[in-house]
């Protein structure tokens with residue numbers, strides 16, 4: 001199966017169009033976070049969502065963990081999927097399901113050590129997808145993504161093998177390491193932010209190289 005691609009940190013209607021033209025399956029829209037380079041305001045997220053075809057997969061990246069705040073955040077922005085970048089209580093997924101029956105829920109696991117494998121297994125029971133990233137929610141100023149760092153792909157590989165939900169791989173991906181990432185982890189999809197940007201802006205040359213590498217790995 002062809003590896004899906006999520007282009008993250010979309011910051012304008014123009015960037016959304018470019019990413020879709022290159023073949024992105026998913027657009028990532030990052031709301032305000034405790035740290036990170038790719039965040040935008042909620043009203044801009046809503047504007048971008050309204051400017052693209054409604055069937056496009058749009059992931060709202062929210063740092064919120066209270067289920068009612070998450071529901072409110074989705075309603076404000078209008079995306080059709082929510083990427084939960086911090087730890088939401090497993091039991092609160094039930095509230096999200098009841099109130100947002102048509103919205104896909106993606107739980108981020110920041111891959112740090114063996115405990116991350118157990119964490120992923122637990123969330124795989126309730127989330128629609130798992131996304132493996134390289135943040136550190138335990139820092140005083142939480143890092144919840146957009147780090148540009150690669151994590152331990154052996155652990156990611158173990159997670160992909162041990163759960164039966166689609167898994168996106170994120171963290172420090174760039175055209176140069178795509179072949180190895182796909183071979184090692186065999187993810188359902190790849191998520192990239194800084195690796196296809198120059199000075200924070202989407203770089204068409206890097207995007208082209210990135211998609212070439214994904215297609216090569218899939219052929």
Ligand SMILES: O=C(O)c1ccccc1NCC(=O)[C@H](O)[C@H](O)COP(=O)(O)O
Pocket residue numbers: 008009028030033035036037038039061085133134143144145146147148149170171172173191192193194195
């Ligand atoms: O980009 C940010 O500022 C950010 C901050 C907090 C949470 C998520 C954030 N980015 C979204 C992503 O999911 C990135 O695509 C992912 O972390 C990979 O980023 P990168 O390592 O730069 O490719």
